[in-house]
Amino acid sequence: MIRSLVEEFAFDPAVVQLNHASFGAPTRAALTWHDAVRRAAEADTSASLGKALQDDLRRVGAVVAGLIGADPADVAIVTASTEASGALSTSLPLAAGDVVVLTDGEYESVIRAWQVRAEAVGATVLRLPLPVPAASAAVVDLFTALPARTRYVVLSSITSSTALRMPVAEVARLAADAGAALVVDAAHSVGHEPLDVSTLGAAAIYGSLHKWLPVPRPLGFLWVDRALVDVVRPAAVALHLDEPLLQRFGWRGTWDPAPVRGLERALDEWRTWDDGGRLDAAAALADRADQLLTELGWVPTGEPSMRPARLRGFVVPTPLPVLRETLAAAGVRLWTGTVPDGRTAARLATHVYTDEADLNRLAAAARSLPAA
Amino acid sequence: MIRSLVEEFAFDPAVVQLNHASFGAPTRAALTWHDAVRRAAEADTSASLGKALQDDLRRVGAVVAGLIGADPADVAIVTASTEASGALSTSLPLAAGDVVVLTDGEYESVIRAWQVRAEAVGATVLRLPLPVPAASAAVVDLFTALPARTRYVVLSSITSSTALRMPVAEVARLAADAGAALVVDAAHSVGHEPLDVSTLGAAAIYGSLHKWLPVPRPLGFLWVDRALVDVVRPAAVALHLDEPLLQRFGWRGTWDPAPVRGLERALDEWRTWDDGGRLDAAAALADRADQLLTELGWVPTGEPSMRPARLRGFVVPTPLPVLRETLAAAGVRLWTGTVPDGRTAARLATHVYTDEADLNRLAAAARSLPAA
Structure with a gap:
């Protein structure tokens, strides 16, 4: 070290x-601002967890949008990838007979979440066997014969346990050809590799920010295509369910927004490393x-x-x-x-x-x- | 002051x-241990967020069980009431034609969560108008003629905006007479008024701990009747979905378990106030x-x-x-x-x-x- x-x-x-990737690691500087931000919020929570939080969410939502090439209207801040995956797997339209396609290299709880939803509505989940060691062409080949009624293809930009950079753009084209929407699990992308949601051809993309940026966990994002902005909602109903996307995901019951509030500082620190x-x-x-x-x-x-x-x-x-x-x-x-x-x-x-x-x-x- | x-x-x-009740207020001492616990966890997250977390959840789960008169096997630690309410409203059995009964004095997002679920399965939510100013006898009267097929009655031990101590035991008896299960929202009870889950006749009880104990938010609990332990699961599927109740709710995606880890210290501080x-x-x-x-x-x-x-x-x-x-x-x-x-x-x-x-x-x- x-x-x-x-x-x-x-x-x-x-x-x-x-093992940086499992949980990320905030720096001492990040832990210090996190503590200071938390303490400052205690001075007057009626304000700091009220209007001030809404202002901060809007400001940081725009920063996150900038990081991933998105319009702020299409971005929510979430605690972590699991929350976003849960929101998508429970609220995206899925009907009896529909098929959700993913490889068995996707994150365990993401696969399970789609299985639970599919079971509830009479849809099916098709798990394609990811060949390991993997070659990009072989991975793309997996998606060339998507079943009829494939509604969603779920794909990581970078898989978790196998640590593979997946051919997202190619799979997006195959999904589109089959009339399916692509959901991208980008848990390991931001702060690690470029991610531009506007060019991937996906319907929804989510990820964690605390893994590869020095921001105290948990912090993540959810981007959805404009057509889905009014459709996607948190798995657990909380206040603000009927508000715009950012606000809808902005209060999951009581939570600690300090990581959100310090994101710009984490980015500054990350940039000094990059530079x-x-x-x-x-x-x-x-x-x-x-x-x-x-x-x-x-x-x-x-x-x-x-x-x-x-x-x-x-x-x-x-x-x-x-x-x-x-x-x-x-x-x-x-x-x-x-x-x-x-x-x-x-x-x-x-x-x-x-x-x-x-x-x-x-x-x-x-x-x-x-x-x- | x-x-x-x-x-x-x-x-x-x-x-x-x-306005203590909206968000609770950790003391400076609590903020200090919270920060120290977070920093200590960073030394080696593979351990601190792995096996050590499982040990801590079991230890604190038993402490929480003791606080509410429960068997630890029936208790989960959650972030806050909303998470528990979301778990119950999405995973408790509910069929087309069933009725969920609550008053319009229940917490807005709790009502909404049950409405969303009811709509999804073809059940209905009956909102009884809470008379304000309220008298206990009049509140009990609301529940004397429960509709046929009332599956759940949802009732706060202490309501949120109206701040009313509700006649839980009496409503529990009426619910039982009607063959309905009682779900109790105890968001404002622990650290404030006695709560003994073993005597209330409820099927599930949840609440926040950060409101009335000096523990940094968010922290809450979920208790369910033994018959429901294998049924209730988080609204958003995460890892450990198929494990025992405590573990099932013990990893909601990446989160900050520091409030859990300091709960005993918060209780010590609270007891000095009480004593x-x-x-x-x-x-x-x-x-x-x-x-x-x-x-x-x-x-x-x-x-x-x-x-x-x-x-x-x-x-x-x-x-x-x-x-x-x-x-x-x-x-x-x-x-x-x-x-x-x-x-x-x-x-x-x-x-x-x-x-x-x-x-x-x-x-x-x-x-x-x-x-x-």
Whole structure:
């Protein structure tokens, strides 16, 4: 870990942090403004959680819209991707006989949410088997023969456990050809890779902001095509249900809007990293990790064009409990689990605080794994 | 405001705070532990938001169960009442032709949530007109002739805008006689008035903890009858959907569990107030407010037996905008709005920091209102 940058975060120095993507990590500066913003709000909550909050939501909603190439009228601020996914899966029109198509590499709770809805209305969910290791052409091929009555195609811009950059634009065209709408789970995009909602051909796109921007969790966004602005509503009815999109999602019952209020500060901090070349350096380290781990028999989950800048997935030729024990003993944090077919998977993220020594410590742990 | 106690909070000293009930108010001590707990979690989120969180949820779930007289197996921790209400209104069984009965004094979003569900399945919501000023016997009478196929009766233990302590046990008996299940919205109970879920005869009870305990918002609970433990699920599908109740509600997508983790500290702080007689003193001031404001023509929303300890509602003989302007100019914070029939309403809360001077400042503002 790069000491000068680690000190900007609140990490345990004994741990090698290569799991940035699971929860994000606010900096100490972000934790400090978050606390200050919370305290300031307590001075007069009738004001700070009333009109002032509405003003802040509008201001920050416009900032978020700017980040993703959207019109502010089509953007809501949500707590996190799950809230947005829940809103879409419960409120987008879906009728008996309709089909929702996604791959089994989509996020577990997103698949489950669509299954629950489909079951409730007599629709079906078609889970396409994601080939891992994945090639972009093979992924696109999955969507070339969409079933009749495919109503929605749900696709991650960057998948979670497999860490794959998906061919969204190509799938959007195939979905459109089939008369289906595309829903994009962009949980891992903002602050990580470019996301321009205006060019993707999607009907709805949502994601988290706390994963790749230094903003305290939880914070996320939901963008919907203009035609859906009046249709989409939160899964749990709260006050403001009948108001414009931003306000409709602006009060989910009592919540803590401090992360919203500090988003601009988080962006400023992120830009200093970007301007200083630190994000590019982290991406170079992700390439280096690919190289090191491939040499040790870990298999990248996708071809190079599908590898996101700072997030990499691997199939690991080791039973999952053994991998977990070994990484825990080594003090190395990665996400570990399985790819859809059950093989052991690991996912690493590099960030501004990552250095080559971290990768070497991971490689040493990987090298110590018993041969498969 | 009692200076020594105001200093325990983070209030603007220029404002008279009589609106505790809208959002609650964490103390400075609570804000400090909240920040410390958040920072500590950042050291190693793979652990702190993983297994450690599950352990903390179990520990605090048992504490919450103890507070409300429940078995921990029947309790979930939620962010706030709205989340729990959304879970119940979307997942409790409801069929075409069923009826959900509630008064128009229930919380706006709770009514709306049941309306949305009823509309989706072909059920109906019957809104009984709550008579204001209310008498307990008249409220009970509303529920004596429940329609055939009444599936649920939804009732607040303490209503929100009208601030009425409702006759829950009596309504529970009438609901049971009619074969209906009772759902209790206890948003304003815990930390305010006794709540024993085991004696109320309800099928489900939920509420907020951040309103009347000094815990940073949002934090709430959901209790369900054992027969419903496997039935109730969050409105938005998240991970852990198929796990036991506590875990099922324990990950709503990324969230901030710091309020959960500090609940015991909030209870300790609350107990020092209770042991020091400060909560009783606040209740005595609520009675004093009734007297002062009644003399000025404000009409209590209910008979004395329906007035909660530290929360009082009034019908105010003044147009709402005039009332709001006058209170704003006087720097006095109350909740203001309307009772169900549209008359102007105000609700005040007293708390440990309230003193008679606050009531006098409110009374002076009330006295300056133009005659109706």
